[in-house]
Amino acid sequence: MAEFKTEAPAEPTADSAGADIPISRKGKIWLMQSAGAALLIAGWAYFALPHFGSAQFFLDSLVFCVFGTYAFIAAYNARRETVTLEKKLRYSLIRRNMHLESMTTRDDLTHLFSRRHLFDRFERELQTAKASGRALSIVVIDLNGMEQINTSHGHEVGDRVLAAFGRFLADQARGSDVLARIDGDEFAVLMPDADERAAEAAVTRLLTALEKGQLFEEDDLSLKTTASIGKSGYPWEADSVDQIISSARDSMSAHKREQSALVAAAGGAPADADAG
Structure with missing residues (x-):
């Protein structure tokens, strides 16, 4: 953790x-x-x-x-x-x-690092990786279904879901990872000294953990969420912060399209969060 x-x-x-x-x-x-x-x-x-x-x-x-x-x-x-x-x-x-x-x-809601800190740290880590010849990866995560949760259960519950996801990320991360909330429902995990294989393993680990359990359980409300996740890194994808982030977001968007296609093929509505 x-x-x-x-x-x-x-x-x-x-x-x-x-x-x-x-x-x-x-x-x-x-x-x-x-x-x-x-x-x-x-x-x-x-x-x-x-x-x-x-x-x-x-x-x-x-x-x-x-x-x-x-x-x-x-x-x-x-x-x-x-x-x-x-x-x-x-x-x-x-x-x-x-x-x-x-x-x-710090982000007040999740207590993860802020977008500003992530990008400052990313620049430093990238320079270190280039100087030492080591790999660097980032995983970008979009928590699906937040709009439906806010509409159905209120923004207060939505905020608690985001905070719960921050704790979930901390439980799944390595000690050296830098976790940040970079937008409303968008998160990132900066992984120093991690190559493409390590980034892929992190994506698989996060998706498996989300699939196995309920992200949010409180009183009589239980919410299971999904996430669209993309990855990128140096030197296997790009060699600047902007290019790496753009590549990771493209990867995340591709994953989101795959998820929507699977839901459509199964004959269901493209809902990303289920309440129980």
Whole structure:
């Protein structure tokens, strides 16, 4: 089963609060601490030294030691809390950016990749395949009967059918496959390092799995769907993304015509989805 997981950055901890403070900031902090220590020593010299050897000297020195210790502890804790807060804000910004990126790369309904991400990834994978001499395939799938489902059962049920098909694809895919919804009821599976034989095996696997079971079962509603599937790839069909996609869609259209011809020969209406 293909996984679609985005790892979030690890939560910042207080123990590592100062680990990534820029050197220039560390220098400023050190200067401020040094200045504070100098002022404390100067104050002690001004108030305590004139009474050297007396009880007043001991008392003033004790007061300055306690005050200095408290000041340094308070300054250290304040810096620690400030740096930790900055790290948490940075972490929140990273998470937000990841969420925004996910919104542009994922399809909200099926949680598969978006059309834009698929084509960006396709370009990169094709360049890699050409450079390494490996094959690359894509399978394009049109889920049949969605118009009838939307008309008969409503668009909410239609959306749940599409989401169910997204899960179905994830169950059938290899871990390295890139799954995407590229149009309303059109999906694609990008298969790195897969030749024509592997693409044909993937098509057969998908059609067999669809034929065996109900794609959507909820309450008293059960829907069985069919799909028209086409395949293409590099180098066995074309050598550019546009040509490969066009070839795969032509293959898908040919499969759809074959399905319609079989239904017509059997004397039935060209219905692609059955409800039970």
